[in-house]
Amino acid sequence: MRKRIIMIKYDSTANGYDELYRDEQWEKYDAARKTLLDKQLATLCDFGSGTLLFLEYIISTSLSQRVSYYVALELSHNMIVNSMKRAKKLGKRHLVDIVQADIENTPLRDSSCSIAVSYTVLDLVDNPKQALEEIKRTSSYAIVSLLKKAQRLKTTNLRIGTYIGETNKDVLFLL
Numbered sequence: 001m002r003k004r005i006i007m008i009k010y011d012s013t014a015n016g017y018d019e020l021y022r023d024e025q026w027e028k029y030d031a032a033r034k035t036l037l038d039k040q041l042a043t044l045c046d047f048g049s050g051t052l053l054f055l056e057y058i059i060s061t062s063l064s065q066r067v068s069y070y071v072a073l074e075l076s077h078n079m080i081v082n083s084m085k086r087a088k089k090l091g092k093r094h095l096v097d098i099v100q101a102d103i104e105n106t107p108l109r110d111s112s113c114s115i116a117v118s119y120t121v122l123d124l125v126d127n128p129k130q131a132l133e134e135i136k137r138t139s140s141y142a143i144v145s146l147l148k149k150a151q152r153l154k155t156t157n158l159r160i161g162t163y164i165g166e167t168n169k170d171v172l173f174l175l
Contacts, residue, residue: 002126003102007075010050014078017051024169025050028119029057031165031172032143036115039141041066045113047103047135048121049074051082052096059090071113073101104130106138113139120170123150128158135175142175 013020041063046054049072058064070092074080080098087096101107103118104127116139122128123146135142144160148171161173 003075006124007077010076011078014051014076014082017079017082018053021050022053024167025053025119026057027167028145028170028172029054031167031170032117032145033061033063035143035164035172035174036063040114042114043067043069043071043112045071045073045108045116045139047073047106047116047118047131048124049083049098050076050079052086052090052098054117054119055092055096056086056090059092068095070096071108072096072098073103073106073108074098075100075102103134106134108134108138110137111140114141115139116142116175118142118144120145120147123147132158132160132175139175143172144175145170145172 044067052072055070058067072083074083077100080100083098087093099107103121104125116135118135122131122144125131135144147169161175163171164174165172
């Protein structure tokens with residue numbers, strides 16, 4: 001039920017998402033950039049990819065030269081529609097596969113991602129532990145962010161990973 005509510009929420013806000021959250025998202029990406037520079041990025045999997053703002057970010061930096069395949073996993077249909085438009089606008093549609101998927105049960109093979117990113121998604125899922133296991137199962141490394149105010153996760157004793165930085169609203173970890 002919770003997934004359905006979140007999907008409806010993101011479907012309804014998809015067209016205004018970038019305007020509302022671009023700066024906040026890019027702040028997270030900047031906080032993760034140093035760690036990304038040290039990692040293999042050939043196959044990058046974006047868990048909860050939204051409108052592909054992260055793809056736009058890596059294209060605007062030197063990181064894009066190191067990504068040969070980008071897998072975007074997103075639950076919201078309208079976010080996927082906007083993602084397809086963004087990938088085409090950026091001239092990168094040939095490098096991107098966009099998959100409608102639940103990050104707690106992804107269709108990806110074991111170790112199929114060189115690196116995974118998941119920005120402020122674990123706060124939203126029904127089972128954060130299962131989502132983390134899926135991210136770990138499918139990737140060599142991962143960067144995840146959590147809202148600092150995510151009270152629900154604070155009470156789970158969920159072991160996330162190694163602290164790598166933070167923004168005004170989020171904390172970032174390396175798995």
